[in-house]
Amino acid sequence: MKQITLISLTLRNFKGLRDFVLDADGKNISAYGDNATGKTTLFDGFLWALFHKDSQNRTSFEIKGLNDLGRVAEHGLQHEVEAVLMVDRRRRSFKKVYYEKFTKKRGSAVAESNGNTTDYYVDGVPVKLAQYNAEVNGLINEEIFKLLTSPSYFNEVLKPDARRKVLLDVCGDMTDSEIIAGNKQLEPLTDILGDRSLEDHRKVIAARRSEINKELEKIPVRIDEARRSMPDVSDLDAELLQEDIDTMRSRVDAKTAELQRIQSGGELSAKEIRLREINASLAELKQVIQAEGLKAIHEQQTRLSQLRGEASELQSRLSAGQHEAERYTSQIVRVDSQVKRLREEWTSLDSLQYPVHEHQHDANCPTCGQTLPEDQLQSAQAKALEAFNLDKSKRLEAISTDGKLAAAEKRTLEEELQKLEKELAALREKIASKTAEVMAAEATLQNLQTNIADPADNTKYQSIQRDGDKVRAEIEQIRSSAADAIGKVQAEIRLLRSQVDDLEADKAKLVSVATTEKRIAELTEQERKLAAEFEKLEHELFLTEEFTRTKVSMLESKINSKFKYARFRLFEEQINGGLKDVCKTLFNGVPYEGGLNNAARINVGLDIINTLGQHYGFSAPIFVDNAEAVTQLIPTDAQVIRLVVSEGDKKLRLEHNDFQEVI
Numbered sequence: 001m002k003q004i005t006l007i008s009l010t011l012r013n014f015k016g017l018r019d020f021v022l023d024a025d026g027k028n029i030s031a032y033g034d035n036a037t038g039k040t041t042l043f044d045g046f047l048w049a050l051f052h053k054d055s056q057n058r059t060s061f062e063i064k065g066l067n068d069l070g071r072v073a074e075h076g077l078q079h080e081v082e083a084v085l086m087v088d089r090r091r092r093s094f095k096k097v098y099y100e101k102f103t104k105k106r107g108s109a110v111a112e113s114n115g116n117t118t119d120y121y122v123d124g125v126p127v128k129l130a131q132y133n134a135e136v137n138g139l140i141n142e143e144i145f146k147l148l149t150s151p152s153y154f155n156e157v158l159k160p161d162a163r164r165k166v167l168l169d170v171c172g173d174m175t176d177s178e179i180i181a182g183n184k185q186l187e188p189l190t191d192i193l194g195d196r197s198l199e200d201h202r203k204v205i206a207a208r209r210s211e212i213n214k215e216l217e218k219i220p221v222r223i224d225e226a227r228r229s230m231p232d233v234s235d236l237d238a239e240l241l242q243e244d245i246d247t248m249r250s251r252v253d254a255k256t257a258e259l260q261r262i263q264s265g266g267e268l269s270a271k272e273i274r275l276r277e278i279n280a281s282l283a284e285l286k287q288v289i290q291a292e293g294l295k296a297i298h299e300q301q302t303r304l305s306q307l308r309g310e311a312s313e314l315q316s317r318l319s320a321g322q323h324e325a326e327r328y329t330s331q332i333v334r335v336d337s338q339v340k341r342l343r344e345e346w347t348s349l350d351s352l353q354y355p356v357h358e359h360q361h362d363a364n365c366p367t368c369g370q371t372l373p374e375d376q377l378q379s380a381q382a383k384a385l386e387a388f389n390l391d392k393s394k395r396l397e398a399i400s401t402d403g404k405l406a407a408a409e410k411r412t413l414e415e416e417l418q419k420l421e422k423e424l425a426a427l428r429e430k431i432a433s434k435t436a437e438v439m440a441a442e443a444t445l446q447n448l449q450t451n452i453a454d455p456a457d458n459t460k461y462q463s464i465q466r467d468g469d470k471v472r473a474e475i476e477q478i479r480s481s482a483a484d485a486i487g488k489v490q491a492e493i494r495l496l497r498s499q500v501d502d503l504e505a506d507k508a509k510l511v512s513v514a515t516t517e518k519r520i521a522e523l524t525e526q527e528r529k530l531a532a533e534f535e536k537l538e539h540e541l542f543l544t545e546e547f548t549r550t551k552v553s554m555l556e557s558k559i560n561s562k563f564k565y566a567r568f569r570l571f572e573e574q575i576n577g578g579l580k581d582v583c584k585t586l587f588n589g590v591p592y593e594g595g596l597n598n599a600a601r602i603n604v605g606l607d608i609i610n611t612l613g614q615h616y617g618f619s620a621p622i623f624v625d626n627a628e629a630v631t632q633l634i635p636t637d638a639q640v641i642r643l644v645v646s647e648g649d650k651k652l653r654l655e656h657n658d659f660q661e662v663i
Contacts, residue, residue, distance in 0.1 A: 001613070001614075001617045001618065001619060001637075002087075002088055002140075002617060002618045002619070003087075003088060003618075003619045003638075004085055004086070004087050004088075004139065004140070004618075004619065004620045004621065005024075005026035005027075005085065005086045005621060005639045006022070006024045006026065006046070006083065006084075006085060006086075006621040006639060006641065007023075007024065007025055007026055007084040007085060007086055007091065008021060008022060008023050008024065008025070008082075008083075008084045009021070009022040009024070009042060009045060009046055009049075009081070009082070009083050009084075010022075010080070010081065010082040010084075011041070011042070011045045011080070011081050012078070012079070012080040012081075013064070013065065013077045013078065013079045013080065014041065014045050014048075014063060014079050014080070014081055015038070015041045015044060015045070015062070015063060015064075015065065016038060016041065016065045016066070017038045017041055017045075017652075018065075020038070020042075020652060022042055022641075022654065023654070024621075024639070024641065024656075025656075026086050026639060027639065027656060028639060028640045028641070028642075028656075029641055029642070029654060029655070029656055030627070030641075030642040030644055030654070030655045031641065031642065031643050031644065031652055031653070031654055031655075032644045032646035032649045032652070032653045032654075032655065033644075033645070033646060033649045033650075033651065033652045033653065034645070034646060034647050034648070034649055034650050035645060037649065037650065037651060037652055038652055039625065039643040039644075039645070039652065040055060040625055040643065042623070042641070042643065042652075043055045043150070043623040043625065043641075043643065044061075045081040045083075046081075046083055046149075046621075046623065047146070047149075048063070048081060048096070049081040049082065049083045049094050049095070049096055050083065050094060050136050050142075050145070051136070051142050051145070051146075055150065055623075055625075056157075057146070057157050063079050063098055064077070064079060075100060075113065076099075076100060076102070077099070078097050078098070078099040079097070079098040079099065080095065080096070080097045080098070081095070081096055082094070082095035082096075082121075083095075085139075087139060092122075092123060092139075093121070093122070093123050093124060094121070094122060094132070094135070094136065095120075095121040095124075096118055096119070096120055096121075097118065097119040097121075098116060098117075098118045099116065099117065099118075099119075100113050100114075100115070100116050101113070101114045101115055101116065101117050102114065120132040122135045140618055140620070144612075144616050144618065145620055147166070147608075147609070147612055148609050148612060148613055148616070148618060148619065148620045148622070148638070149620050149621060149622055149623055150605070150622070150623060150625075151601070151602050151603075151604075151605025151606050151608075151609060151622065151624060152601070152602075152605055152625070153605075154166070154585075154605065154608050154609075154612075155585050155592050155593070155601070155604070155605065155608075160581075160582055160583040160584075161581075161583070163583040163585075164570060164581065164583040166612070167559050167568060167570070167583065168559075169615075170559075170562060170611065170612060170615045171555075171558050171559045171562050172558075173555075174551060174554060174555055174558070176189075176193070176197075176198060176547075177190075178554075179547060179550050179551045179554060180547070182550060182554055183546070183547075183550045185543075185546060186543060186546060186547050186550065188543060189543050189544070189547060192540055192543065198544055198547060198548075201540070201544065202541070202544050205537050205540055205541050205544070208533075208537060209534065209537050209538075209541070212530050212533060212534045212537070213534075215526075215530055216527065216530055216531065216534070219523050219526060219527045219530075220527075222523055223520050223523050223524070226516050226519055226520050226523070227516075227520065229516065230512070230513050230516050230517075231509040231512060231513065233506075233509050233510055233513050236506055236509065236510055238507075238510050241503060241506055241507055241510070242507070244503050245500060245503045245504065245507065248496055248499050248500045248503065249500060251496050252493060252496045252497055252500065255489055255492050255493045255496065256493060258489050259486060259489045259490060259493065271471055271474050271475045271478065272475060274471050275468060275471045275472060275475065278464060278467055278468035278471060279468065281464050282455075282461065282464055282465065282468065285455060285458070285460060285461050285464065286455040286461070289453050289455045289458055289461065290452055290453050290455065292453075293448065293451070293452040293453050294452070296448050297445065297448045297449055297452065300441065300444055300445045300448055301445060303441055304438065304441040304442060304445055307434065307437050307438045307441050308438055310434055311431065311434040311435055311437075311438055314427060314430050314431045314434055315431060317427055318424065318427045318428065318431060321420060321423060321424045321427060322424065324420060325417060325420050325421060325424065328413055328416055328417040328420065329417065331413050332410060332413045332414060332417065335406050335409050335410040335413065336410055338406045339403060339406045339407055339410065342399055342402050342403040342406060343403060345399055346396060346399040346400060346403065349392065349395055349396055349399065350396060352392060354385050354388045354389070545579070548571070548579050549579070552570065552571040552579065555570060556568060556569065556570055556571075562611050563607055563608065563611050564607050564610070564634070565587060565603060565604055565607040565634065566585055566586075566587065566604045566607045566608050566611075567585070567586045567587065567589075568583065568584065568585055568586070569582060569583075569584045569586060570582065570583055585604060585608075587600045587603075587604045588600075592604060597629070598626055598629035598630070599629045599630040599631065602624055602626070602627070602629065602630050602633070603630065603633065603634045606622070606624075606633060606634050606636050607634060609622060609636065609638065610634075610635075610636055610637075613637070613638060619637055619638040619639075620638060620639075621638065621639045621640075621641055622636065622638050622639065622640050622641065623641050623643060624640060624641065624642050624643060625643045626643070626645065627642035627643055627644045628644045628645045628646070
């Protein structure tokens, strides 16, 4: 078994302890002191040095000493804890120094606090936090260490789920097969569960029971609704009802055949055939009488259509010619404007004279500056005049040429316009003539349509018409005499069909009752099957609960057998019969958190530490706070540090005594 003992614990300026050394030398030791003298601070410092937390498992707590106002009493101190341990005969030390950092700002004579920092030392060597934690974790897991160093940690710090986990880890959980093997009554569960876990199967049972309950609640309502919807058929007989229906249907068929015979009488059919023949003769005679007039109308319509087409073609030609004349007129206006412009340009140029004053030559030579001879001056002036006149003549000739061309173009355009206007005048005359022809043709067509022959004036046509009127009157007389007979038969048919409908309605009632009775039988059978399934589920649920009770008994017995004094309750029965997971510690039947005195709590905690130490193969210093409450501690192999309230000791006092003899 791995063993850790505390050699010494040095605290400087830690939670009010100015300078204190707990010199245990690996042996049992008692620390005596009045309230608020720092007993618990010893355990806080021990845990803070190793795990950066106090005995209440808090990472944030006040390390610096406080004054009466709850403020830091003194700044600038180093707060130090060093724990020297013996780990399997190897001496190890872990030290932490917590202090304020001071920096002097530029231009300031006084340094100011700039937060806090911590230095770490392992075996006297400065290290980083990560290496420090690694060295501590190399000794033992933090959670296990706390479980083995504080009798109250398991029951007062750990939550129930965490306590259960520790106990199951120590004692080992039990498999479903082990539990079933311990109770023969549970043997059917093996086949019932299959690959499903017990909890999953309980969920399936609960869900299915809920569904079945809902269905069982609905079925009686459905049966009652079905029965109330059934019509009264106590006075109906299915066989007699069908015989009556067949008899009434045969009567309807007989009356229907009688009606058809009346409606399709032979004399009426002959008269109708004769009337159709007369109407055909009238149509044929009308065609013959009006044939010549219709032919003339058709021919005149053809001629009128042709004339209208010719008039439309002439009108299109006239429109095109008018557009052409407008184009000629526009071009003549343009050319005429050009001629006028050229004439004005020629007149302006022709009146232009040689400007003598602008062409006076300098009498001095431009090279040497001497005065030029008179003959040279006159020669130069003559050449300038000649050049001016030559340029003017060329420009006048060019303008004259352009003017002649423009005048010739204008004459050509005017001649073409005159020719086109003559053609347009001729077209207008043709259009007027063609329009007159169209109007005459329209009058002729109207006259032909008005004067077409009327067949009613024809003697033969009139004779055939009289025959038709006679036959038509005879048909009406026949129909009138048959109407009474038809009405009577139709009334009888309606009455018979109404009676058939009533009989069919009674038959439908019998069918509805049969269908409803079948549905009621189905619902009753469904209710029986659901009730049987519910009973089966109830039995399965009982087996699962019995399984849980068996598991509770076996598991608690197995766990409790590992401890000498402590007992554990892992389950509590609910009002509904179910079991709730708990983890309660008891001593002589008294719950740890309800009524157990401090002495029993401490000894129960030591008992738990003894068992956990055996399981983890590890022992560590045990800090027993409020140890004055215990007159006799149970035996333990670990080093014990008792923190005892002593009113007379106003400062901490250590006593090295082997109180194992007292235990």
